[in-house]
Ligand SMILES: [Zn+2]
């Protein structure tokens with residue numbers, strides 16, 4: 001089991017937890033409604049952000065020449081995170097012996113804690129060890145600071161690693177529709193990330209998507225973004241992964257393992273385009289219920305529709321964030337797509353009508 005503790009006094013700061021891959025929606029900000037979003041992680045798990053993340057933030061214009069590329073950014077940003085690499089994400093309920101210090105919380109949040117600086121202290125010795133986030137529109141989270149916390153007991157923890165077959169049986173994924181019929185925020189994030197990877201892998205060629213479900217998620221935005229600037233022969237995007245027969249194509253939408261982060265291995269002739277497991281599982285295996293005849297009464301609490309009625313608008317922040325970290329964004333045509341986010345300071349992206 002893995003337990004994290006305070007570096008200064010060795011107090012345990014978490015319950016035993018198991019490592020999972022950092023989800024694409026780990027840093028998501030979504031919507032304008034009151035309250036924070038559900039935690040990204042399941043109880044009993046943790047994820048590590050291997051890249052510098054969180055505050056302080058450095059303005060792009062103040063970076064030295066070549067510094068951005070050295071830090072893994074290939075297109076301009078308003079600012080980039082210069083916090084420590086290796087921050088540890090947890091569900092807040094798994095944290096122990098750390099308390100929020102109002103004096104550290106800052107006043108930049110809206111309704112809650114926005115995570116602008118570490119705001120939780122070790123309850124034993126008072127060292128700032130973590131950042132609690134619960135502001136409106138943000139994912140409920142605790143991020144442990146790797147400079148003041150570390151692993152004090154190492155092991156697998158409560159969740160064993162599932163193989164791909166077990167994943168299909170035991171991890172059904174997240175339904176696309178929320179009870180009100182809107183797209184689930186995870187899908188909005190997963191589609192944004194997949195879209196950025198797909199554009200980078202396409203090399204600027206038009207993309208054909210024969211699978212109707214995949215097309216529902218990606219085609220409308222692809223048409224708006226890439227169709228006007230794509231040239232050359234078509235590239236075909238097929239679905240690939242456990243439990244489905246291999247299909248011929250140029251690009252493959254493959255699942256990312258939610259625990260190990262590995263991508264489903266495909267033939268070298270296919271370029272993999274990763275999609276979060278919790279979305280991929282639904283795309284690959286969920287089938288719409290058979291239509292019910294008109295004479296059948298509608299049950300009072302009908303389940304939400306599988307595919308929401310509205311068009312999926314991918315998360316613009318996550319799209320820009322993922323794209324800016326792919327070296328392919330240096331290609332002029334893709335840089336032009338990226339630059340359409342410019343009026344929004346490279347922080348938002350409006351995909352257009
Ligand atoms: Zn608020």
Ligand SMILES: [Zn+2]
Pocket residue numbers: 006007008009010011122123124125126127
């Ligand atoms: Zn301590």
